[in-house]
Amino acid sequence: IIEGEVASLGEFPHMVALGFDRGNGYQFDCGGALISASYVLTAAHCIINLERVEPTIIRAGVVQLGGNTFDDKTDYRIAQSYVYPNYSRSLKYHDIALLRLQRPVEISSTLNAACLYTSDADPDAPVTVTGWGRTSTTQNLKSDILLKATISSVSRNQCAPHYNAWRKLPRGIIPEQLCAVDPDGNSDACQGDSGGPLQVSTSEDSRYSVVGVTSFGSGCGSATPGVYTRVSRYLDWIENIVWPN
Ligand code: 4AZ
Secondary structure: OEOOEEOOOOOOOOEEEEEEEOOOOEEEEEEEEEOOOOEEEEOHHHOOOOOOOOOOEEEEOOOEOOOOOOOOOOEEEEEEEEEOOOOEOOOOEOOOEEEEEOOOOOOEOOEOOOEEOOOOOOOOOOEEEEEOOEOOOOOOOEOOEOEEEEEEEEOHHHHHHHHOOEOOEOOOOOOOEEEEEOOOOOOEOOOOOOOOEEEEEOOOOOOEEEEEEEEEOOOOOOOOOEEEEEHHHHHHHHHHHHOOO
16 A cells, blocks of 8 residues: 555454565555455455465454464464455456455454445545555555555546556446546556455444455556456345355
């Protein structure tokens, strides 16, 4: 997160880090969101990547990542990953996936599932993006503490010109995507934040609803909106896996 603020423990109890084992301890290169005690919502590109290394654990219920070895108190093994069937790595479409945990998390004040945002409309209230990703565009530094940034959704009409005919996105922004930017052009998600949630606070209780999954962007911390996978368009697919009955 570029130009973010430090999140407090329990503020985003659904926020998890995905741990990748490349041979010398876990690296936490993607985020995710608990949507039930046993399932994490994340990005497909966190599962299917060039290195062909899938995440094997999630770290949950913490703001500080800390060590890179397995910790029984915070870490949960991934039993199965579900990549959305129509995910296109080249077009960056349908960048959404689910992870099933080997055992359910123990729900507490610092560890809890988020709600899913069910409306296809862009949220008009401010949206918050969270993650342990890059904090600078000039230095390759990630954050060990969870950061949050408040940004605003941007309509497809306003967002599309930034990406139409963009060399990496020949078909532009589709309704299954959502764009968001800091109107002041500073705060943003960046590399390492993807897979994590874009969320809105719900009025009824203190819980957040996940409206987007951080997917990609043209750079970070500029006036170019970031692109998120619009969760409301995938509710049937999610429900069939997480709550089949
Ligand atoms: C990335 O590389 C990435 N500014 C994620 C989000 C954004 C840019 C890059 C949005 O994962």
